[in-house]
Structure formats: structure tokens, C-alpha cells
Amino acid sequence: MTPAQSAMLADLxxxxxxxxxxxDADAIVPWATDWRDxxxxxxxxxxxxxxTTQVATIVTxxxxxxxPLVAxxxxxxxxxxxxxPADGSALILSLRRMxxxxxxxxxxxxxxxxxxxILANLxxxxxxxxxxxxLTLGARGSATIGGLVSTNAGGTQVLRFGSMRGLVAGIEAVFADGSIHDGLAPLKKDNRGYDLTQLLVGAEGTLGIVTAATLRLVTLPTVRAAAWAGTDGPESALRLLRRCQAxxxxxxxxxxxxxxSLDAVLAHVPGTRSPLAAAHRWHLLIETTDPRGAEQLEELLSTALADGLIADATIAASDAQIADFWRIRDSISDAERAMGPASQHDISVPVEAMPGFMIAAAAACEARFPGTHASGFGHLGDGNIHFHVRAAAGTDAGRWYRDAVPDVTRxxxxxxxxxxxxxxxxxxxxxMKIDELERLASPARLHxxxxxxxxxxPLAILNPGKLVRLASPPATQ
Amino acid sequence: MTPAQSAMLADLxxxxxxxxxxxDADAIVPWATDWRDxxxxxxxxxxxxxxTTQVATIVTxxxxxxxPLVAxxxxxxxxxxxxxPADGSALILSLRRMxxxxxxxxxxxxxxxxxxxILANLxxxxxxxxxxxxLTLGARGSATIGGLVSTNAGGTQVLRFGSMRGLVAGIEAVFADGSIHDGLAPLKKDNRGYDLTQLLVGAEGTLGIVTAATLRLVTLPTVRAAAWAGTDGPESALRLLRRCQAxxxxxxxxxxxxxxSLDAVLAHVPGTRSPLAAAHRWHLLIETTDPRGAEQLEELLSTALADGLIADATIAASDAQIADFWRIRDSISDAERAMGPASQHDISVPVEAMPGFMIAAAAACEARFPGTHASGFGHLGDGNIHFHVRAAAGTDAGRWYRDAVPDVTRxxxxxxxxxxxxxxxxxxxxxMKIDELERLASPARLHxxxxxxxxxxPLAILNPGKLVRLASPPATQ
Structure with a gap:
């Protein structure tokens, strides 16, 4: 412990x-390493x-x-x-007891x-x-509201209700000087200057410690329908998406x-089976809560079939079958991990540009890094895919991550x-991406x-080394 | 012209x-005074x-x-x-040619x-x-996109699609150092640090000059239905609102x-007539674009009538009648102006608190300022009303604005x-509200x-004297 840390603890x-x-070091260790190690x-x-008062005392x-504190x-x-950070200079500020x-x-x-x-509890x-x-995502059993707000979390249901940013109506936070910002009142219209709520959403704990949030709730759907479809490519998929949205x-x-991706799941995740009989180059998982339910979905898919936008489709007959569809989707990352090392990229482009990007980027990667296999899966409707470049068969994982991943990433x-x-x-x-953000952001954005x-x-005590580095470090005491 | 202004113009x-x-002074005068004088x-x-390049040149x-520049x-x-400002220290930066x-x-x-x-052109x-x-509002024939973005404009259709903040998907702006921020790409998911788009929305031209915006468009409704109803008060109105939203x-x-408010319109705006035969203490204007249209509205209102939430209602039989309803609503401010001087307040509270606030605040104002008449009208569904305190009959307007309005406002x-x-x-x-914001905002917010x-x-050249004053003025050159 540094003298400053000891002095702070004596205060506390x-x-x-x-x-x-x-x-107790043993109690701290699990929280000092990220879950993927x-x-x-x-x-x-x-x-x-x-x-919140205790948080304010700690930040003060x-x-x-x-x-420094890492929320x-x-x-x-x-x-x-x-x-x-690895040098032990910062303390962990866990919000889990709140x-x-x-x-x-x-x-x-x-x-x-x-x-x-925890999200699942909400x-x-x-x-x-x-x-x-x-809002929901794979980590719903462990992810917390503070983290979801601070990372502007997305997930698989963003299409209709948006990411966390659209669901946060107010925030309570402790600022870097220990002052408490009470912005919880759910005001639909509030133009008292810069929107501090939206500033804190996605700030990754670098501008303040989010202690509570006012969140929007929506009506419970009465109907839920899902379909699985096979299609020749993302271009056709996008056309179908636009029809569904209309x-x-x-x-x-x-x-x-x-x-x-489907093959990886079928090979590595026990108990999964392909929703469609024949093989297709691409697959779609579509879900709606429109009151017209399966009937509307069937109509849309029949027309799409007749027009050649899809080659086959099946509509889930039960909630259990909907869950089966989602199990495939949610298992892709695990299944692909079992297939060997990969360079993974969480990226977005404008929705209209996504089909072209998916095809061209995969081809460009495979040409540039011979032996690799590149493909993207995920949230077509949000213009957001997880783009994975898998190492050539037999590649040593350690070497791949050390030597190849930085090049592939750039x-x-x-x-x-x-x-x-x-x-x-x-x-x-x-x-993970702080260097790439510095390399690629426009000077205006970075400034x-x-x-x-x-x-x-100003003292750089909130989650240092994350999101953005200061141009010049603060003067020491 | 100051020497600095002359030097700047020589540059330009x-x-x-x-x-x-x-x-030309004559060409400038109309833009140096606000429209309400x-x-x-x-x-x-x-x-x-x-x-945009010219804007960057000017800001540089x-x-x-x-x-200083006033956008x-x-x-x-x-x-x-x-x-x-009145001292001539700033230049007007008009974006109308863009x-x-x-x-x-x-x-x-x-x-x-x-x-x-201009909004109407969009x-x-x-x-x-x-x-x-x-998004629409009374000034749609003159208000511009830059101003609407920079003020996070609201209006009468916020209930479903939100204010400007929810409709802006990207912004291009010139920052205070003359650099151009290109944030126009409509990315549904983008977590590259603090949301600069949302920071610029509602910043009133004090953080950057908005030069363009990417705006969301929605589907054109096929059906439009509107109703006018009489009710005993905002509490019943809120219950009806919740039913409609469900x-x-x-x-x-x-x-x-x-x-x-209705009486003021009927008395002062030629050609208007009351939509309902009998007099009611409060009136509601409800509009929906649900495909079930007037039929659904009629059903909701029949039940509300049976349950005593409203006392009477009429559904518009034509688009012309919908326009008549809106003409009454949109004429309130003009009509009330004809009734004498008032202190006007654009305020919001959480929607659930609005009925109680409307009644209690009016009573408190009338008790505190004898002879005045206080009431609110507007966007109940947004928790936002325009709360007007009208001067006692015969009050001198000049004296009222000088002596009474500041007290009433506080x-x-x-x-x-x-x-x-x-x-x-x-x-x-x-x-208008910069002093009140300084008086009432929490220290954390103001900081x-x-x-x-x-x-x-940092040089305080963007719309100085608006929204927030710096704690200490920038050092002079």
C-alpha cells in the first residue's frame, strides 16, 4: 500500500x-482480473x-x-x-452492495x-x-445497473427500445470532488443546460461514480413470436428487415x-440442433411482439420466400422453441472459442452499409492474413456485428494473441x-481500445x-487508463 | 467596431x-432583437x-x-x-444560408x-x-434545424417520439478552436467515449456551432384521429392518459x-368556437395515429365517460376539425397576451406530480400575489406546462414586468x-433564466x-452570457 492509500484508509x-x-487479498483477487482473464x-x-453517502465519503x-478509484x-x-491497473496504484470501488x-x-x-x-433482478x-x-444480454445474471449505464450497454433487444442510453431517464452520481449529483427525477423535458445524464451514460466511470439510475419500463408484451430463416446473404436480409419494420x-x-457460426454451435454445444433441414449460407433470427404475432410473421416470410429474399423459414411453435433459437444465438461466442483462437471485434457501421461491409471486410481480412477465416454475426438491425477473424488451424494461441491480433485489429x-x-x-x-481510439479518432473528437x-x-482519480488519457497528467500535490 | 473585430474582419x-x-446596420437590426422584442x-x-468550411474559417x-459569436x-x-449582448461586443453568426x-x-x-x-421545409x-x-411546433415556418437541435426543442408531438434529443442521430459541428467535428454517421450503437452528439443537443450554441444534423424519420401515419374532452381536473386527465397509453x-x-384558456381564445381569436356545448373546468385535446383510429378513441372515451374521468367528449369528424382543435390550442399564448400582462413559465415536473402541482401552484401564486390569476396549460403527457400568472386587471404592463415578474418568477x-x-x-x-439557474441548480450541477x-x-467566444457563466473569465490575451 502506498503512503497515500494508507492515509486515505485511515480517513475512511x-x-x-x-x-x-x-x-483480505484472497477476497480481492477475483475482482482484480476481468472475467475472461x-x-x-x-x-x-x-x-x-x-x-450514496458512503460513496461520496470515499471519493472525497x-x-x-x-x-485513483476503479468503479x-x-x-x-x-x-x-x-x-x-497492474501496479496496485488504484483501489477497487465495488457498487455491488448498493x-x-x-x-x-x-x-x-x-x-x-x-x-x-443485477439486471436479472430488475x-x-x-x-x-x-x-x-x-434491455437484456448474456451477462444478465451478473451485470449490474451501474455498469450497464456506464457502458451504455446494448444486447439483443436494442432494435425497438434502443441501448441503455434510451432507457435511462435520470442518474444519481458522485462527482470527482465527492459532491453528489441528484438527477434522478424522471423529467421528460428538461433543458437546464448540458445533459449530465447523457454525459454519464457510457462514460465508463471516468467522469463520476453512478450510484443509481431512473430507468424506463415498458408494457409487458402479450404476444411473442420468433422465426428462423435461411438466406443467401446480408443484402437480402436487410431488405427483409426493412419490410418487417414497415x-x-x-x-x-x-x-x-x-x-x-451455426455449425460451430451444433458441433460444440450439446443438445442444439439446426432449426432448418437444409444448409444455408446465412441464417436469421427474427423476433416480434406485435399483437398479430406468428400470423403476421408468417405472412411477411411467405412473401419474402416468394420474392427470393429467403430460401426457407420456420416459426417457433412454442416459447420453448423460441428459447432454442436464442440458445443457438447466445452460444456462438463460446462455440467459436472452442474452435481455436480468434481476433474479435465489436464494431458498427450505418445499417445500410452493413451488408456490403460484412462481405468485403471478410474477404479483405482473409486476403491480408492468409489461412484465417473471417465472418461477422449479430445485430444486423442495429448495424452492429461481432466480427471474428479466426486463426489458421493449428496456430499457437499465445503467439496469435501476441503477434497477430494487434495487426488484425488495426x-x-x-x-x-x-x-x-x-x-x-x-x-x-x-x-482494450484506448490506443486504437487515440490512433483513429479525429483531432476534434479527441480534443x-x-x-x-x-x-x-481534474485529478484523474476516476478509472485512470480507461476510455481516454489526458493530454497532460494533472500536477502532483 | 472594436479593434479586435476589425482585425478579425480583415482576416475574413x-x-x-x-x-x-x-x-449594413439596417440589415442587421432585425436580427439583433428577439422576435418578442x-x-x-x-x-x-x-x-x-x-x-461548414466557412463556419470553421469564421470560428478560427x-x-x-x-x-465572441452568437449563433x-x-x-x-x-x-x-x-x-x-447590448454592448456590441459579439458578432451574429447566422446559419440561415446553410x-x-x-x-x-x-x-x-x-x-x-x-x-x-427551416423545420417546415424538412x-x-x-x-x-x-x-x-x-417534431413540430408553432414556429415551424421560421425555426431552423440548428436552433431546434441546439435548444433540444419540444413541441406538441413529444409524447410518442420525444424531443429533439431523441430524433438526432448525428451532428456536424465546428468547435471553439475552429476544428470540424464530423459526427453525422447514423450509428445506432457507438460507444467511442462521451456522447458528443448528446452534449451538443441543448447546448444553445455555447459549446460548438452545429452546422448539420442527421435526423430520424418515421413512417407516415395512415390514420389520424383526435378528440376534445371536458373533464373536472388534471387528476382525472392523468388517469385517462394512462389508460390511453396502455x-x-x-x-x-x-x-x-x-x-x-379556452375562453381567452374564443374571446380574442376570430372564427374559433368551443368544441363542446357545455362549459367544463378543464379541456383535453387528444391525438392518436393508431390504425384503430377514431374507433379506438371512441371506445376509450366512452369508458372514461362511464367512469367519470371525463364529462363530455367529441371526436373530430374530419382533418379540418382536427385543425380547428389545434387552432384553439396553438392560439392560447396570443389570446392570453390580449388579456393583459402575465408572467410566463415553461416548467416541468414528473408527470405523476403534475396534476397536484397545477392545482397547488396556482393556488399558492394567487394567495401570494393578490389579484393575480394563475393557471397552466400544455403538455400534460410530458409533465410540461406553460404556467402563466396574469396580472390583476388594470395593472400597468411596464411596472408589472419590471417590479412583479422577477418576484413571481422566483x-x-x-x-x-x-x-x-x-x-x-x-x-x-x-x-432569461441564467440567473435563476445559478440560484437554484445544485453546486454539483453548476460545477x-x-x-x-x-x-x-476556454476563450468564452461561443454565445457568451447564455446558459451558464464561467466561474472565472478566461485570461485576456
Whole structure:
């Protein structure tokens, strides 16, 4: 522990309860490394406050002693966004004990959830009140509201209700000087200056510590219908997507995956089977909650079949079959991992440009890195795919990650920028993409990001080394 | 003209065309005063660039010579947000010549419009392409996209599609150092750091000059139905609103007005007549584009009548009758002006709190300022009303505005803050509310606003004296 850290802890020992201060190394270790074991950090102390006041006390002490804090929820970041630096200079600030749903108003359609509330628990609470919180993703059993807000999380149901940004109606946060910002009131119209709520969404804990959020709830759907279709390519898929969107406002998911993704799942995930009899180059998973349900979906797909946009399709006959469809979709990452090392890219381009990008980028990668196999799968309707470049068979994993992945990453990111896209679609920047953001962002954007960071966190104590580096480090005490 | 202004103009004379530099005082005067003639400013020069590059050239010169710029679109601000200061220190930067719709993609549902595009022209272009830009307001014939974005404009159709913030998918802007930020790509998912688009929406031209925006278009409704209803009060109205929202996702407007607002219109606006035969304490204007149209509306209103939520209702039999309903609603401000001086407040509280607030705030104002008459009308569904306190009959207008309005404003604003609301709902802060924002915002909020302003505009050349003042003025050259 550094002298500054010791001094800070001495301050805290006088002001907050002992349970909030964890110094047992064994208890800290699991939280100092990200869940995929790609970023190994070290932290001498893990702080776990139980209230916003305690968070404010901690941040005030951190500012006083200039000790950096790394805010953490479920530790499910895909970009090392919640892992402390390896030098032990920072403390982990875990929000998990703040796990109360403070209020839930079904009529008004709002819930106020603390940062440590686990997504699945919010889902349950909303359903119990006859409402729905419509954002969901694979990590729903561990991801917390604070983390989801701070990373502007996406997932598989963004098409209709948007990402976290669109679902956050208010935020309570502790700023870098320890002051509490109370912005929880769910005001539909509020023009009192710059939107601090939207500024904190997606800021990855670098501008303030989100302690609670007011979240929108929507009506519970009465009908749910899903289809699985085979198609010749993303271009046809996009045309079908536009038809579906013209026919209903209730299209919830429109996911695309190539044959090799399906094959990987069928080969590596026990109990899965292909929804369609014949093989198809590309597959679609479409879900809607339109009251017209399966009937409407069948009509749309029949016409698409007649017009050659799809080659075959099946509509789920039960909720169990819908779950089977989603099990395939949700298993792709695991299944592909079993097939060997890959370079994975969470990227977006304008939706209209996605079909062309998927084909051209895969071809370009395979040409540039002989022996690799490239393909994308995911959220076609959001213009967001997970683009994976798999190493040639027999490649040593260690060497691949060390030598090839950085080159592949730069190559893919250049293609994304050329297509007017984003190198960080739904997983954020964290520490994984901070160099690429600096390399590729326009000077105007980078200057603005750094300016806002310096203004909101002048001592650089909030999640340093994530999202953006300051142009010049703060003066030392 | 100050020496700095002259030097800046000498720079510009070499780099941009003469048409972009207006120095004729008569041509400038109409743009130096706000449309309601409440703020009289002065500017020796009006700059009217025709391209983003020209805007960048102008801002670069302004930064070099430290000459403040006041960005202006249709000059329809309600809070003096686009009026230059009276001392002539700033130049007007008019975006009106940048009036091109650069692209409109009906399939993708996006239009890229330059800052000077007039809202009504965007409406027409969208309709011509079979789409709809769903934000509208009284000033649609003069308000420009740049101003609407920069003020996060609201209006009468916010209920379903949100205010401007929800409709902006990307922004091109010139930052205070003259650099161009190209954020126009319509990416549905983009987590490359702080959301600069959302930061610029509602920033009132104090963080950058918005030169173009990518705007969402929605499907054109096939059905439009509207009803006028009489009810005993806002509490019943809110219950009806919740029923309507549970029955349809396509509720577009839910406006409330007290009897005195209707009476004012009937008395002062020729050709208007009451939609209902009997007198009611409160009136509602409800509009939907649900495919079930008038039939669904009739069903909802019949049940509401049976349950006592409304006392009477009529459904518009034609588009002309819908227009008549809206004519009443849109004439309230003019009609009330004809009734004598008033103190007007554009405020919001959480929707659930609005019925109680409307009754209690009116009573509190009338008790505190004897002889006045207070009432609110407007967007009940958004938790946003225009709350007017009318002077006692015979009050001298000059004296009322000078002596009474500041007191009334502080009194009303205190009530709003106590109800967890916003003193600036849809009209912004501008110069009208800057003192009240400083008085009432929490230290945390004010500190954050000032920090962001100082970071993005360190020389304070962008719309100074609007929205927020810097804690300390920038060092002079």
C-alpha cells in the first residue's frame, strides 16, 4: 500500500463501517482480473459502500489523497473497463452492495435502481409489477445497473427500445470532488443546460461514480413470436428487415449469423440442433411482439420466400422453441472459442452499409492474413456485428494473441473507419481500445473527450487508463 | 467596431466571399432583437456563411482575435438565446444560408439537414419521400434545424417520439478552436467515449456551432384521429392518459387547458368556437395515429365517460376539425397576451406530480400575489406546462414586468424545484433564466456545467452570457 492509500484508509476507518473496507487479498483477487482473464490487475483494497453517502465519503477521501478509484459492478466488461491497473496504484470501488430497487412505479413506467442491482433482478421486479425492462444480454445474471449505464450497454433487444442510453431517464452520481449529483427525477423535458445524464451514460466511470439510475419500463408484451430463416446473404436480409419494420413497430430482434457460426454451435454445444433441414449460407433470427404475432410473421416470410429474399423459414411453435433459437444465438461466442483462437471485434457501421461491409471486410481480412477465416454475426438491425477473424488451424494461441491480433485489429479498425463506422459499438473502449481510439479518432473528437475528462476529473482519480488519457497528467500535490 | 473585430474582419475579407459578411446596420437590426422584442442587442456585423468550411474559417478567426459569436437560426428563441449582448461586443453568426437537405434516405429513415433548414421545409421533404419528421411546433415556418437541435426543442408531438434529443442521430459541428467535428454517421450503437452528439443537443450554441444534423424519420401515419374532452381536473386527465397509453403505443398528443384558456381564445381569436356545448373546468385535446383510429378513441372515451374521468367528449369528424382543435390550442399564448400582462413559465415536473402541482401552484401564486390569476396549460403527457400568472386587471404592463415578474418568477421557480422539476422544460435557459439557474441548480450541477463549458470553449467566444457563466473569465490575451 502506498503512503497515500494508507492515509486515505485511515480517513475512511473513522467515517465508514468496517464492512465497506476489504483488505483480505484472497477476497480481492477475483475482482482484480476481468472475467475472461485477459487483464490482470492488482488492488490493495476493495471498497464496498452501502449508500450514496458512503460513496461520496470515499471519493472525497480519494480526491484528498489523490488515490485513483476503479468503479466496478458485475465485472463483466469485455474491454477490461473495470479491472484496476497492474501496479496496485488504484483501489477497487465495488457498487455491488448498493443493490436496492428504491422504487418502481408501474403506472408512470419508471424504476429507480441502485448501481449494484443485477439486471436479472430488475427484470423480475418489473415483471412482478406487470411491466418490462426491455434491455437484456448474456451477462444478465451478473451485470449490474451501474455498469450497464456506464457502458451504455446494448444486447439483443436494442432494435425497438434502443441501448441503455434510451432507457435511462435520470442518474444519481458522485462527482470527482465527492459532491453528489441528484438527477434522478424522471423529467421528460428538461433543458437546464448540458445533459449530465447523457454525459454519464457510457462514460465508463471516468467522469463520476453512478450510484443509481431512473430507468424506463415498458408494457409487458402479450404476444411473442420468433422465426428462423435461411438466406443467401446480408443484402437480402436487410431488405427483409426493412419490410418487417414497415409492417410493424414491434420488431424486437433481427440477428444474422453465417453458416459457420451455426455449425460451430451444433458441433460444440450439446443438445442444439439446426432449426432448418437444409444448409444455408446465412441464417436469421427474427423476433416480434406485435399483437398479430406468428400470423403476421408468417405472412411477411411467405412473401419474402416468394420474392427470393429467403430460401426457407420456420416459426417457433412454442416459447420453448423460441428459447432454442436464442440458445443457438447466445452460444456462438463460446462455440467459436472452442474452435481455436480468434481476433474479435465489436464494431458498427450505418445499417445500410452493413451488408456490403460484412462481405468485403471478410474477404479483405482473409486476403491480408492468409489461412484465417473471417465472418461477422449479430445485430444486423442495429448495424452492429461481432466480427471474428479466426486463426489458421493449428496456430499457437499465445503467439496469435501476441503477434497477430494487434495487426488484425488495426486492419479491421481501418476498414470500419473507412466505412464511417465505430470501432466500439456496444462494449466500449475500456483499456482494450484506448490506443486504437487515440490512433483513429479525429483531432476534434479527441480534443473534446480530453477536455471533458479534464474538466470533470481534474485529478484523474476516476478509472485512470480507461476510455481516454489526458493530454497532460494533472500536477502532483 | 472594436479593434479586435476589425482585425478579425480583415482576416475574413481575405478568406470568405463578401456575401457572407453583412455590415449594413439596417440589415442587421432585425436580427439583433428577439422576435418578442424583449431583448435588444447590438452587433456591428452579421456573418452568414454558406458552408461548414466557412463556419470553421469564421470560428478560427474569432478565436484568434477573441471576438465572441452568437449563433442564430430563425431567431425564434423564447429566452433571448440567440440575441447578441447590448454592448456590441459579439458578432451574429447566422446559419440561415446553410439551408440544404444534404441527403434523405427513406428506407434507412434518416435525413441529413444543414443548420439553416427551416423545420417546415424538412417536414415537406420527408412527406415527399413517404416519411415523416415527427417534431413540430408553432414556429415551424421560421425555426431552423440548428436552433431546434441546439435548444433540444419540444413541441406538441413529444409524447410518442420525444424531443429533439431523441430524433438526432448525428451532428456536424465546428468547435471553439475552429476544428470540424464530423459526427453525422447514423450509428445506432457507438460507444467511442462521451456522447458528443448528446452534449451538443441543448447546448444553445455555447459549446460548438452545429452546422448539420442527421435526423430520424418515421413512417407516415395512415390514420389520424383526435378528440376534445371536458373533464373536472388534471387528476382525472392523468388517469385517462394512462389508460390511453396502455391501449396504444401511438398516442401522439395529450394536451390540457383550463376553461380560462379556452375562453381567452374564443374571446380574442376570430372564427374559433368551443368544441363542446357545455362549459367544463378543464379541456383535453387528444391525438392518436393508431390504425384503430377514431374507433379506438371512441371506445376509450366512452369508458372514461362511464367512469367519470371525463364529462363530455367529441371526436373530430374530419382533418379540418382536427385543425380547428389545434387552432384553439396553438392560439392560447396570443389570446392570453390580449388579456393583459402575465408572467410566463415553461416548467416541468414528473408527470405523476403534475396534476397536484397545477392545482397547488396556482393556488399558492394567487394567495401570494393578490389579484393575480394563475393557471397552466400544455403538455400534460410530458409533465410540461406553460404556467402563466396574469396580472390583476388594470395593472400597468411596464411596472408589472419590471417590479412583479422577477418576484413571481422566483416564487414559481421555488415551487418547481420543491416538486423535483425543471425551471427550463422546453425553451432552454438563454439569457432569461441564467440567473435563476445559478440560484437554484445544485453546486454539483453548476460545477459540472461550468467545467464542461470551460473545457469546450476556454476563450468564452461561443454565445457568451447564455446558459451558464464561467466561474472565472478566461485570461485576456
Amino acid at each position: 476507518a473513522r467515517t465508514i463501517d468496517a464492512k465497506a473496507i476489504v483488505t 485477459r487483464y490482470r490487475g492488482r488492488a490493495p483494497v476493495l471498497l464496498q459502500p452501502s449508500s 477521501a480519494a480526491a484528498r489523497h489523490r488515490v 466496478q459492478g458485475g465485472n463483466s466488461s469485455m474491454v477490461g473497463g473495470a479491472t484496476p 443493490d436496492r430497487i428504491r422504487s418502481l412505479d408501474a403506472d408512470a413506467g419508471f424504476a429507480v435502481a441502485e448501481a449494484g442491482v 427484470h423480475e421486479a418489473a415483471i412482478a409489477a406487470g411491466r418490462r425492462f426491455p 409492417a410493424t413497430d414491434a420488431l424486437e430482434s433481427f440477428e444474422i449469423l453465417p453458416r459457420e 486492419f479491421v479498425d481501418d476498414l470500419v473507419v473507412a466505412a464511417g463506422g465505430s470501432i466500439a459499438a456496444e462494449h466500449g473502449i475500456g483499456q 473534446a473527450l480530453r477536455g471533458v475528462k479534464a474538466a470533470m476529473d | 475579407a481575405r478568406t470568405i466571399d463578401a456575401k457572407a459578411i453583412v455590415t 424583449r431583448y435588444r442587442g447590438r452587433a456591428p456585423v452579421l456573418l452568414q456563411p454558406s458552408s 478567426a474569432a478565436a484568434r482575435h477573441r471576438v 442564430q437560426g430563425g431567431n425564434s428563441s423564447m429566452v433571448g438565446g440567440a440575441t447578441p 439551408d440544404r437537405i444534404r441527403s434523405l434516405d427513406a428506407d434507412a429513415g434518416f435525413a441529413v439537414a444543414e443548420a439553416g433548414v 417536414h415537406e421533404a420527408a412527406i415527399a419521400a413517404g416519411r415523416r419528421f415527427p 391501449a396504444t403505443d401511438a398516442l401522439e398528443s395529450f394536451e390540457i387547458l383550463p376553461r380560462e 416564487f414559481v421557480d421555488d415551487l418547481v424545484v420543491a416538486a423535483g422539476g425543471s425551471i427550463a422544460a422546453e425553451h432552454g435557459i438563454g439569457q 459540472a456545467l461550468r467545467g464542461v463549458k470551460a473545457a469546450m470553449d
